[in-house]
Structure formats: C-alpha cells, structure tokens
Amino acid sequence: GENVEQHPSTLSVQEGDSAVIKCTYSDSASNYFPWYKQELGKGPQLIIDIRSNVGEKKDQRIAVTLNKTAKHFSLHITETQPEDSAVYFCAAGANQAGTALIFGKGTTLSVSS
Amino acid sequence: DAMVIQNPRYQVTQFGKPVTLSCSQTLNHNVMYWYQQKSSQAPKLLFHYYDKDFNNEADTPDNFQSRRPNTSFCFLDIRSPGLGDAAMYLCATSAGTGGDEQFFGPGTRLTVL
Numbered sequence: 073g074e075n076v077e078q079h080p081s082t083l084s085v086q087e088g089d090s091a092v093i094k095c096t097y098s099d100s101a102s103n104y105f106p107w108y109k110q111e112l113g114k115g116p117q118l119i120i121d122i123r124s125n126v127g128e129k130k131d132q133r134i135a136v137t138l139n140k141t142a143k144h145f146s147l148h149i150t151e152t153q154p155e156d157s158a159v160y161f162c163a164a165g166a167n168q169a170g171t172a173l174i175f176g177k178g179t180t181l182s183v184s185s
Numbered sequence: 186d187a188m189v190i191q192n193p194r195y196q197v198t199q200f201g202k203p204v205t206l207s208c209s210q211t212l213n214h215n216v217m218y219w220y221q222q223k224s225s226q227a228p229k230l231l232f233h234y235y236d237k238d239f240n241n242e243a244d245t246p247d248n249f250q251s252r253r254p255n256t257s258f259c260f261l262d263i264r265s266p267g268l269g270d271a272a273m274y275l276c277a278t279s280a281g282t283g284g285d286e287q288f289f290g291p292g293t294r295l296t297v298l
Contacts, residue, residue, distance in 0.1 A: 104284040115189075115275050115289035116228070123284075161227055165283030170240055172218060172283050175227040 074099040076164050078176025085152050087185045095162035095176050096144040102164040105138060105145045106173070110159045119160075120147070152183045188212070189290035191276050197296045198266050206261040206293045208276030217259040218287065219251060220275040228275055234259060235281075263295075271297045 075098040085091050097105075103124035108116035122129045122136045122145065129136050133152075138145040149156055159180050163173040190209045198204040208217065216235050220228035232241045234253045248270070250262040263270055273292045279285040 102283075106286065108289075113292075113294075115191075115277075115291045117289070118286060121286065165285075167282050167284035169282055170235060170238075172230055172233055172240075173287055174283075177227045178225075180225075 074102055074164055074166075074174040076162060076174050076176045078162050078179060080179060081177065082180045082182070084182045084184065087152060087154060087183055089152055091147075091149045091152050091156070091181055091183075093147045093160055093162070093179045093181075094144060095146070095164075096142075097164040097174075098143065099164070099166065100143070101166045101168065102174075103167060104165040104173075105136070106163050106165075107136060107147045108161045108163065108175075110161065110178075112158075116161060149181075152181075154183050154185050157181055157183045189276055189278055189288050191274075191290040191293050193293060194291060195294045195296070197298060198263075199298050200268065201265045204263050204266055204295070206263075206274050206276075206295070208259045208261070208290055209257050210276075210278045210288075211257070212278055212288060213256060214278035214280050214288070215256075216279045216281060216285075217253060218277040218279070219249075219259070219261050220277065221270075222273040222275055222292070231261070266295070266297045268297050271295055 106121035110116040135148040162176040165173040218233040222228045253259045276290040277287045
C-alpha cells in the first residue's frame, strides 16, 4: 500500500522567511496530492492541492511542486506570517474506488515575529 | 454554506461506557470517513463508507463501530471506551475516491475518565 513520509517534523522560521516542507510517496498509482493546515483544536483545512498532470501550482504565498519521477512533492510558503503557524499535513491519493488519502505525519511550523 | 458538522464538539465519557459521535454533511458526498487523531500525530483512518458500502481498516479495533443510516449522517460508536481511546475524532467527506478532495469537520474531542 501507499506510504507517505514527511520532513521535517518541526520547522521554525522568522517572519518574512520562506518555509519548505517535503513529502515522498511510494505508490506510483497515486495522482492526487493535497496539503492540509491544522490549527490547534480544529479540523484540517485544505490549503492547496496538485494532481499528477501538472508540476507546479501557486496560490498567492503558497506553492506546491510535484516530481512524479522521483515520487516527491513539496509545499513552499513565502513571506511567512505568524498566522501561518500550524501543523501541516501532506497526503497522497488515487482515483480508485474504495481508497482513501494516506497522510504524512505532519510538520509543526512556527513563525516568530 | 455546504459543510461537515460534528456533534458534540467535546464529549466526556466514563471508562467502559458506550459513546456515540455524530457527523452530518450538506455536500451530498458519496464517501464519509472517520479518523482518530491523537496529540501531535497524523489523522488515522478508522473506516469509511462509500455510499452504503462499509470499508474497515485492518487495524481498527472491534471496539469501534460505525453506522450510516442515510447519505447525510454517519455515526461512530465506541462500545467500551478505554483510556487509550481519548483523542480527537474527525469526520470527513469526499465525492468518490482517494483522488478527490476531502472536507473535514471540526472534530469531536473525546475524554475518557
């Protein structure tokens, strides 16, 4: 089955710096790669996702890149702000009935002002 | 707004006393998921329903059961909660497969005394 590894487990940056979180996956059938942000006491919220037919996607300060050959994808946050502090999860999924997303173990991002 | 609703947000039960957590959705999605999330960990999939088809994860304890009486509602029953079952329980929905966006509810924080 699919296995998703996420690094680093914790990341501390200064406000205004960039943050990068990396994930690798094992199942070549996976073709959907979302990133979720979870704030304390809340459910995960989708912040950006990418499908395997594209290599990069941007949404304001957030971008995701995908390398299908190497089976890895990364989240990039530029100009970080204190409100970006949260736990970020990557996940991988496939367009197959009966399957579910497989999550990485999460990265705790702390942005200090 | 279309959404995933979980009730209650906080639930306290006694060791061994059955408890039921509730999830409802207005998205009309085919799939509903239940996750268990312990502190500083990734969400762990317990089971999911594709319409009325129940899919149990291999390592989900028998103590955990689920019911989906209709498209909109799904319940998580913990028959005899132990101290180790204290966690955040997240409900999520998606249109169809692991390749579809998942929408999470806010979660129910379960405390076992």
